[in-house]
Amino acid sequence: MWNGVLCGLLAGAMWGMVFIVPELLAAFSPLELAVGRYVAYGVIALGLMAPRLSGLLRRLERSDCSALLRHALSGNIVYYMFVALGVKLAGVAPTSLIVGVLPISVTLMGRKDHGALPLRQLALPLLVAAAGIACINIDVFAHTQSTGGQLGRTIVGLLCATGALLCWSWYTLDNARYLKRHHHFSSAEWSALYGLATGLIALLIGAVAFAIWHQDVTGAAGAASGRDWTRFWICNSLLALGASVIGNHLWNVASRRVPVTLSGQLILFETLFALLYGFIYKQQFPRPLEIAAIVLLVAGVLWSVHAHAQEEKAVSPA
Known part of the structure; x- marks a missing residue:
């Protein structure tokens, strides 16, 4: 289990x-960001699996194709569009912390799965995590009001973050259940597929969007407007390699x-690292309520991990 936690x-x-x-x-739309990231992901995956592509495709079953389609949409494209729009409208911290509700939503939705602990054993860790999430939301709205931010814009951003939460909650459960039932692909092979x-779905969406609506500036004017396509593809390629290829394989x-x-609790590490990266990017220290949220979220995750470890030790043969 500890290798899984790592x-x-x-x-x-x-x-x-x-x-x-x-x-x-920031100058690019959520649709452009999603298409760019996942087209890059598809190209990298194709390069990695090219020597074995024909063999992998022959092993695909109809249920695999259905799972890949729904996971690509819910866990990648639609999810990331919601995240990108949430970040643009509400900021990194509130968006990441709304998505940070995943441990609670996944735990509640997966409470009847095999190996799941009774909710009474997870009640206190979940309450600690919920307290952390409450701290960050109180801080977000207090900060928005004190700086004269647009409340409506923030609310829409939080609704987008909630949409991302719902997408990823469903994807996490469906993906975990599917992988536990089907073993004809390794984790690396499934990640590549x-x-x-x-990538194929993103390419199709991008082609349709380009055909319907295309208006852009390039060269020096594009760079001056912030729509620097060289930077766009570098960032999205690095994101595709790190978050999509390596991150998805690890997951x-x-x-x-x-x-x-427990997998629901581990998703909270995404939130913590997002906050860390956000503070580094903005070159600022977290405010008191943000520090409290981080401490509470870490405590909730570690408590949950400990509860699962104790349960595993109790049921394992001597």
Whole structure:
């Protein structure tokens, strides 16, 4: 189980980057960001699996294609569009902390899965995590009002973050359950197929969007407006490699080695790393309520991990 926990932590470190790229590429729309990231993901996945592509495709079953389609949309494209829009409207911290509700939503939704602990054993860790989330939301609205920010814009951003939360909650459960039932692909193979499927869907969406609406400036004028396409592809390629290729592979390993309720807790590492990267990017220290939120979230995760470890030790043969 501990190898799964470590893989979940490292996946969170990779995924935390997804909240910073929309800040770096603020001149681009959420649709452009999603298409750019996942086309790059598809190209990298194709390069990695090219020598074995024909063999992998022959092993694909109809259920695999259905799973890849729904996971590509819910766990990647639609999710990231919501995240990007949430970051643009509400900021990195509130968006990442709304998505940080995942441990609670996934735990509650997966409470009947095999290996899940009874909710009474997770009640206190979940309450600690919920207290951390409450701290950051109080801080967000207090800061928005004190700086004269647009409350309506913040609310829409938080609604987008909630949409991302719902997408990822469903994807996390469905992906974990599917991987536990199907073992004809390794974690690396499934991640590569997942990337290829996402890249193809993103390419199709991008082609349709380009055909319907295309208005852009290039060269020096484009760079001056912030729409620097060289920077766009560099950032999205690095994000695709780190968060999508490496991060998703680590998460697939973790999903197979830990109970669903614990995998929900491990997602919180994404939130913590997103906050860390955000503070570094803005070159500022967290405010008191943000510090309290981080401490409470870490405590909740560690408490949950300990509860699962104790349960595993109790049920394992002597």
